[in-house]
Amino acid sequence: MATALASYDFTRRLKTVSDKDVNELEENFLEPARAFDASKLGDHRLFPWEMTWFYGEPVWDALPEDKKLMLNRLTFCQSYLPTAVAEAATNTLNFAAALETFIKDDPEVAHYMAREVVEETMHIQAFFLIIRKVLDHYGLTLDELRAANVSLPMATRFVQAHALVGWLRGDFDYYYFTRFALNVNQKTVERCTIDEPQMDPCVKLILKNHAIDEARHMQMSRGTGKVALSRMKSAFARNVACFGFAHFAANIFIGRHKKDSRLTKGTRVRTLELCGVPRAEAERAYLAWRDRVNQPEDPPLVQAGRVYYLKQMISYVDELPGVGPRMKAYMRRVIEGAYDDAVLAMQRRGTKPLEFADLSRVA
Secondary structure, eight states, X not given: OXXXXXXXXXXXXXXXXXXXXXXXXXXXXXXXXXXXXXXXXXXXXXXXXXXXTTTTSHHHHTSOHHHHHHHHHHHHHHHHHHHHHHHHHHHHXXXXXXXXXXXXXXXXXXXXXXXXXXXXXXXXXXXXXXXXXXXXXXXXXXXXXXXXXXXXXHHHHHXXXXXXXXXXXXXXXXXXXXXHHHHHHHHHHHHHHHTOTTBOHHHHHHHHHHHHHHHHHHHHHHHHHHHHHHHOOSHHHHHHHHXXXXXXXXXXXXXXXXXXXXXXXXHHHHHHHHTTXXXXXXXXXXXXXXXXXXXXXXXXXXXXXXXXXXXXXXXXXXXXXXXXXXXXXXXHHHHHHHTXXXXXXXXXXXXXXXXXXXXXXXX
């Protein structure tokens, strides 16, 4: 390689850590998922109250306590169903990237990408076990949940787009470059969730172990993203990648977001319907929630999570190699424009981003 930056050698360290964890995947994920009993949830939650969809809105206040718990648990299901689907999508791309790396580059990098496929597959299995048990508890089916989550097909489009770009370019540098935003978003959600004191203990253990794996995956995506960008030979290719990343990162979020799409609206409205809220009322509630009519500011936990995500994205942009100041300024404007609430929270209210202590597998 021409420079140290153009090498994926740092993945050897990550693989060393993964080698220690891989034999405990069933213990860390499947065993607590099998032990989870939705009929014994009691008043345990699967998400923090503050991160539950519609929390603090009039429609939330009008729900009886059992329906608030149901909405909390369905928020978890509707968050981790797309997570499982997204992990399946990244598995497809990870293994395609590993194939190209086996053929053209350092096999050790390919081994680590393949290892991530193993880990993500175990995560998917655990999430579906939990989701099915929650749905059974409420007399719902997976088909009903999927029908309510109209955003799921976007994962297929994500795979198709990156597979096409990879085929046209002969490498997966664009995919490597975009992964970081997804990992940061997942870490943000997870670390908010595992600090919730009323969390079900089995689910909390799964999510803590998932957060540990995802922290390593985040290191991988941050490092490989910068290497992949440095390997793009032309300034034009780098600028296209940066343009795409900025808009992709601006559209990923937790809580309410000014770039909420028709698919996001449909998913949240239909989930509220599953809790017994009539469609017309659910649509009015969604618009009021999205447009911050009743709550101009997010609850503190969500606000700190959005600030954390924003700061991570801006830090990543600032570190990018071979990108000029004008393009970096453009990327910051796009991302900050979508996260203007987080910018104001930092500037006017001094909101601090979430701070995370190191996690251990030990309970």
